[in-house]
Amino acid sequence: MIDLLAQLTAFRAEFSPLLEPLAKLLGAIAVAVMLHAAIFAFLQRGMLQEDTFLTRFLHRARRPLRLALALLAIALVTRSLTFPDRLAAILGHGVLIAIIVLVGWSVLVVMDLLTERSLRHHRLDTADNLMARKFLTQVRILRQAVTIVTVLLTVAAVLMTFEGVRRYGVSLFASAGAAGLVVGLAARPVLSNLIAGIQIALTQPIRIDDVVVVEGEWGWIEEIFATFVVVRIWDWRRLVVPLSYFIEQPFQNWTRQSATIMGSVFWYVDYTMPVEEMRVEVERIIRASPRWDGKVANLQVVETDKEAMQLRALMSSHDSPTNWDLRCEVREKIIGWIQTTHPASLPRLRAEMVAGDGASLSGHPSEAGPRPVGSA
Missing domain, CATH: 1.20.58 (Methane Monooxygenase Hydroxylase; Chain G, domain 1)
Known part of the structure; x- marks a missing residue:
């Protein structure tokens, strides 16, 4: 006590x-x-x-x-x-x-x-926001890079105020061969993505709100962070992709120079379809739609085979979501037009029956025996 x-x-x-x-x-x-x-x-x-x-x-x-x-x-x-x-x-x-x-x-x-x-x-909620997206992408990526560098320098400066850390740093620089190699290999993913971010900010293969196709998924560039990119897919899912992917791998960018885009719609019809009449109807529907930007509207026969003709309509809009809606609109209305005005021109299979003596029941000579004949 x-x-x-x-x-x-x-x-x-x-x-x-x-x-x-x-x-x-x-x-x-x-x-x-x-x-x-x-x-x-x-x-x-x-x-x-x-x-x-x-x-x-x-x-x-x-x-x-x-x-x-x-x-x-x-x-x-x-x-x-x-x-x-x-x-x-x-x-x-x-x-x-x-x-x-x-x-x-x-x-x-x-x-x-x-x-x-x-x-x-710089606003993104305008029709022509290409310059705004360029500037926004550069500023955000460079800000993230400066943030990372500032934090690293601050932490390094704080650590260097300790005597033990200073001695260790000097010894580390003295043996920088093996130690530098180990540190470089450990930090390679982070450094590669950081360098890729600076490259993207300067060269801009992608920008905020760009429409891209990555790994077979169609969506918008929602956010660009220091080491990864968030792609908002059309069904509201999010695809997270490393920044280095957009430097090392091929991908589709639908709004690289402009948001304007062309879309196509295909139909398979019988050879009895009057193409010129259908062309007039397709162009009428496209030109009447508020989703059309007034640039491209046409119909062409792009393929034929023994069963049907393949027709393709091209149409343009000021951005890809609007073009998607326009394509669906034209596809649905033309299907209804065919069903109403030319139902016999829908795709079908024909067969020709012949009698036993080789005479065609339709009056044309044919080989003996019945046989189906596929045609357009």
Whole structure:
């Protein structure tokens, strides 16, 4: 019991000189936090209700400013306080780390604000949004790349404040052969996708809201992240593809230069179908549709065989979803037109029956015996 009391007394004697400086330090930090809250509560009633660049900046910088005020309070108070050398070193190290984090955090906040401001002038909800999609893709990918680099540099700067990490870093550079090879192989997927992201931002084989066919799936480029791309498929599924795929593998981009696209509809009809009459009807239906963009509308016989003719109609629209609807509309209306006006011209099989003496029942000579004859 006596030993415990002696230890407590020694502990109190050792740390009692630190209680007053620590209390003042914590009090200064608390005052800084309360001052920050009071300032923003005052601004919230007036200026922060408006949608201006300064308002958006204050909203984004609220937490970094709290940290900055706390660091300022620590810097002002520690000038008048006396700490033991070890505690002063720990406190100085912590302040240095906080300053590094604050600088990296501020860079991210400023970058987000500038990105948001620049994107306000480019809208995707317009008919001709090609330039907006180009700009949006570049800005988003480059912002993600800058974010990753900023975070990595901030973490590296924080780690380099530790003496053990600095010694390890120097030894690592001294033996950079094997260690660099191991690190390079381990980081290859991340680095390849990061480099692919920069390539995509500069060359733009894909852009936000592009219509693509990837792995046999048709959809839109919904999001481009630092290492992967999200493709929104037509049935609302999401296909997640690595960024490097769009650099290394072939894929279809239906809106590379323009969203305008042509579509085709095929019919198989009998040889008795009057093609010119059907061409007039197809063009009439296409030209009457609000989904047509006024560029391409025609009908052609593209194939024939022993059973039927294959007819193809071409039609254009200002984007692929509209063209899909236009193709379905034309296909359905022409089927109804054929059923109403030329039902005998639907695809069918014919057979010719002959008598035993080789005479055709239809009056044409034929070989002996009945045989089916397939025709168009």
